[in-house]
Amino acid sequence: MPPLNYFVVESPDEVGREAYERIAADVLQDLDLIKVIDRLHIYVDPKVPIFVAAGQLRHMPRAIRISDFANVNSGDAKIVLDIGDETYLAPLLEKLWARYGKENVDQPDRFTVVLPAGVAAEEDLEHMVVADPSETLYKDVIYALQYIAPEGFKVRRQYIRDEKFYYVASEDTLPGDIVETMVAPIFEKMGVTL
Amino acid sequence: MTTLVPVTYKGGVYRHDEIMDLIDDLGGYIVQKHVMAQDVVLQSFVPRDDIDLIREVAKPLAGEVTEAPLVGTxxxxxxxxxxxxxxxxxxxxxxxxxxxxxxxxxxxxxxxxxxxxxxxxxxxxxxxxxxxxxxxxxxxxxxxxxxxxxxxxxxxxxxxxxxxxxxxxxxxxxxxxxxxxxxxxxxxxxxxxxxxxxxxxxxxxxxxxxxxxxxxxxxxxAKDPLSVFPPRLMAIIEERIHEVSMLTHPTPVTAQMEGLRVKLPYDLYADAVRSLEVADGVTVGDIADVTPSRMRNYILIRIKPFSETRTLV
Incomplete structure (x- = not known):
């Protein structure tokens, strides 16, 4: 695993600490999140019981627009979208159908989508947002932390905003001031302010 | 008395029936047979003295015999x-x-x-x-x-x-x-x-x-042996209750150390299993408890020890 800029697992149980270090590394690798997460600090104490993971993401991916993966060629009778990368084809079609109606969106082959001329300006089309990977990225990060945390820790509080995230979980009810008492000090250790 | 030892045979599908016949002839039992594409794995009990003979017969077929301590469990x-x-x-x-x-x-x-x-x-x-x-x-x-x-x-x-x-x-x-x-x-x-x-x-x-x-x-x-060796009872059930051969489970009859799990519905087949004759005048019901299993609707057979039945089949 290529190192994160900061990766620490803390636990009073040394065997458990080593195991969780390995678990976190495996999960982040499996979910392909190593490149996304910049800093991660995990604290787990089964006696309390508490699991805290806090960290920072690297830059967030920007929204994907049509111009990122297709050429828009407008002719006299029709506008032809020449698809370069199929990854976002499905959400693109959904968006086009919703906006212009299925009868106006023709797809003669895998890499071509045809619209009648005049339904949209070329620039509008090029700037149309098709997908926002950061939305799924948030879900992926929270899912990864849920996956790393011990399974019995069902009570949880999660937060992800402005490239900072935390995930606190326990078997028992979490105290209301858990963020101030447990999470903020961990962010401090990382040199990040929440 | 010959001691049966648990072994695994791994080889090709080609002529594996000869190995199965050989194990049968030697007085051994096959408790599980897996056919995976070109390969066959037989989990079996064979007489200790005859392992070398099986190895010899299996040699031209590129089959190998290894000891498998957990067969029949x-x-x-x-x-x-x-x-x-x-x-x-x-x-x-x-x-x-x-x-x-x-x-x-x-x-x-x-x-x-x-x-x-x-x-x-x-x-x-x-x-x-x-x-x-x-x-x-x-x-x-x-x-x-x-x-x-x-x-x-x-x-x-x-x-x-x-x-x-x-x-x-x-x-x-x-x-x-x-x-x-x-x-x-x-x-x-x-x-x-x-x-x-x-x-x-x-x-x-x-x-x-x-x-x-x-x-x-x-x-x-070994100090108080079972009235019948589970793989032996398994062979009898497979031979006499032909519905077993129609089951699609990987192990329609599963051998355990002290009994068997028969994957037939208890309500319909328990009586047939109980009244099955194992040897002259001895039925399964005499030497074992035939009970419903908590696993689906299967039948669980627990073989009684010799001290209880005074019968050894």
Whole structure:
């Protein structure tokens, strides 16, 4: 695993600490999140019981627009979208159908989508947002932390905003001031302010 | 008296029926046959003195005979849940490795086996685990959690237990009270496939621990032998109740150390099984308890010891 800029697992149980270090590394690798997460600090104490993971993401991916993966060629009778990368084809079609109606969106082959001329300006089309990977990225990060945390820790509080995230979980009810008492000090250790 | 030893035969499909006939002729039993594409794996019991003969016959067929200590046993691999936290790696890798050693393994995913405070075991899980020869508990990483939840997870279990967990063997020995039959440390919740040499060594250690436990049970059984050797009863049932051959289960009749699990509906077939004649005038009902299994609607046969029936078939 290529190192994160900061990766620490803390636990009073040394065997458990080593195991969780390995678990976190495996999960982040499996979910392909190593490149996304910049800093991660995990604290787990089964006696309390508490699991805290806090960290920072690297830059967030920007929204994907049509111009990122297709050429828009407008002719006299029709506008032809020449698809370069199929990854976002499905959400693109959904968006086009919703906006212009299925009868106006023709797809003669895998890499071509045809619209009648005049339904949209070329620039509008090029700037149309098709997908926002950061939305799924948030879900992926929270899912990864849920996956790393011990399974019995069902009570949880999660937060992800402005490239900072935390995930606190326990078997028992979490105290209301858990963020101030447990999470903020961990962010401090990382040199990040929440 | 010839001693039957558990072995695995691995070879090609081509002419494997000759090996099956040979084992049969030598007085051995085949408890499980797997055909996977071009390969055949036979889990069987063969007379100790004839292993070399089978090796010789198998040589031109490129088949190999290896000792498999767990043939004829059914083992429950108990995982705290069937969530992504515990599956697939730890529990499935353990089950697969035990299968390589000849055991028939069943995965028991507990409904609420996670969490040190909330863990529990319901009656169905308890009864299903008790129908096996041995239970392997695949527990997690923290000493504290194992100490707190294991007494709950073992409540009512009377089959031998082997525990795996991340703390080392000595710690497991210390925190588990009353003691169980086997411990394997250093195997906790693992999120990748067991492939490093030290991980595989742990699985070997587990197989040793399981076979040591089962050998101890076998020694006890030898002092008061069962009225019929389970694979022998299995062969009789397979021969006489032809519906068994129509089942699509990988092991329609599963051999255990002290009985059999027949995967036919209890309501319809229990009487037929009970009245089946094993030898002159001796029926299955005379030498065994035929009971409904908690696993689906199967039939569970528990063979009675010689001291109870005064019959040895």
């Amino acid at each position: 059914e083992i429950a691999v108990v995982s705290p849940s069937l969530e992504i936290h515990h599956l697939p790696h730890t529990a499935c890798d353990i089950a697969e490795y035990l299968r390589c050693a000849g055991a028939k393994t069943n995965m028991v995913g507990l409904a609420r086996g996670f969490g040190k405070r909330i863990a529990n075991l319901n009656d169905e899980e308890r009864d299903v685990i008790n129908e096996h020869d041995l239970a392997v508990y695949a527990l997690g990483n923290f000493e504290e959690c194992i100490r707190q939840k294991f007494p709950v997870l073992r409540r009512g279990i009377h089959v031998p237990i082997v525990v795996t967990g991340a703390p080392d063997r000595e710690t497991l020995l210390r925190i588990i009270d009353p003691p169980v039959e086997g411990y394997v440390g250093g195997v906790g919740r693992i999120m990748h496939r067991f492939k490093r040499p030290e991980e595989l060594a742990k699985l070997d250690e587990l197989v040793d621990e399981v076979s040591r436990t089962l050998d101890a049970r076998r020694d006890d059984l």
